[in-house]
Amino acid sequence: MPSPIVELDLDDWGATPEARPEWTAAVEAGKVLWFPRLAFAVRPDERALLRENMLAPKSRNVSLSADGVLKGAGGDGAEQASLAAMVGRFRAQALALVDALFPAYRGALTAAPTSFRPRRVETRRQSVRADDRRMHVDAFPSRPNYGERILRVFANINPEGAPRVWRVGGDFESVARHFLPGAKPYRAWQARALQALHVTKSLRSEYDHLMLQLHDRMKYDERWQQQGEQWRVPFAAGSCWVCYSDQAVHAVMEGQYMMEQTLYLPPGREANPAASPLQILTRLVGRPLAGVGAGVAR
Numbered sequence: 387m388p389s390p391i392v393e394l395d396l397d398d399w400g401a402t403p404e405a406r407p408e409w410t411a412a413v414e415a416g417k418v419l420w421f422p423r424l425a426f427a428v429r430p431d432e433r434a435l436l437r438e439n440m441l442a443p444k445s446r447n448v449s450l451s452a453d454g455v456l457k458g459a460g461g462d463g464a465e466q467a468s469l470a471a472m473v474g475r476f477r478a479q480a481l482a483l484v485d486a487l488f489p490a491y492r493g494a495l496t497a498a499p500t501s502f503r504p505r506r507v508e509t510r511r512q513s514v515r516a517d518d519r520r521m522h523v524d525a526f527p528s529r530p531n532y533g534e535r536i537l538r539v540f541a542n543i544n545p546e547g548a549p550r551v552w553r554v555g556g557d558f559e560s561v562a563r564h565f566l567p568g569a570k571p572y573r574a575w576q577a578r579a580l581q582a583l584h585v586t587k588s589l590r591s592e593y594d595h596l597m598l599q600l601h602d603r604m605k606y607d608e609r610w611q612q613q614g615e616q617w618r619v620p621f622a623a624g625s626c627w628v629c630y631s632d633q634a635v636h637a638v639m640e641g642q643y644m645m646e647q648t649l650y651l652p653p654g655r656e657a658n659p660a661a662s663p664l665q666i667l668t669r670l671v672g673r674p675l676a677g678v679g680a681g682v683a684r
């Protein structure tokens with residue numbers, strides 16, 4: 387497979403040139419769009435917020451909701467107010483960038499809370515399943531999404547110039563073909579039990595089950611982690627990148643201090659829905675996987 391990274395030369399969050407359909411096609415093909423010259427500007431007075439204990443004990447990251455509620459932050463009241471302003475500024479820039487890059491999605495996207503991730507990746511201790519240093523596609527055990535897309539904007543804001551190093555894997559269909567034969571079959575009664583026990587917020591569909599199986603089987607396969615097709619990509623400090631994280635196979639190996647914005651796109655609202663994980667898996671399995679009219683619980 388050719389490189390999964392597509393470099394774009396934009397350097398201004400507000401002044402995106404006329405959108406090109408090939409940008410949407412690339413992100414929908416599972417590529418990572420990388421903007422090496424597009425920096426999120428941390429102001430000099432915000433620099434002091436870039437420290438690990440701006441995270442509250444036990445939190446994984448700081449989040450800011452659409453209505454301005456900050457969660458997971460350490461620091462004092464004044465610092466939390468400046469952090470909320472800084473994360474809010476990133477949110478506005480990330481949403482404007484996505485709007486400019488992918489006009490086909492206008493009116494269809496829902497923005498999740500924005501996150502600030504001050505933890506150092508290298509020293510994080512996690513279970514295999516939660517370890518994002520292993521290549522995976524994003525899939526969430528408690529929140530079935532029925533094929534809803536997970537579009538993410540990331541910005542490396544490391545003040546010392548440290549890159550955020552990712553590994554990006556081969557294309558979704560090849561990886562799915564590799565792991566699907568070993569996936570446990572979907573059982574509707576199990577999905578109902580998980581919902582009754584409130585393990586899931588709504589009924590886990592076969593699509594959600596298979597995405598989780600892919601996620602877990604990738605992470606637990608030591609040999610594939612080392613030898614599977616992959617590219618090491620150091621995203622420089624002062625750059626940002628955009629991908630469908632439910633499709634682009636990824637792992638984070640090094641780095642500290644990042645901003646992240648997730649946007650959800652309803653299934654079928656892509657410019658080319660046939661390239662989506664839902665339709666790829668549906669073709670590979672040969673039956674509908676996500677049910678009809680199922681809603682996403684938030």
Ligand code: SIN
Pocket residue numbers: 503518524550631636637638644
């Ligand atoms: C992930 O989505 O797996 C983590 C990405 C990152 O922290 O850079």
Ligand code: FE
Pocket residue numbers: 518522523524631636
């Ligand atoms: Fe991930």
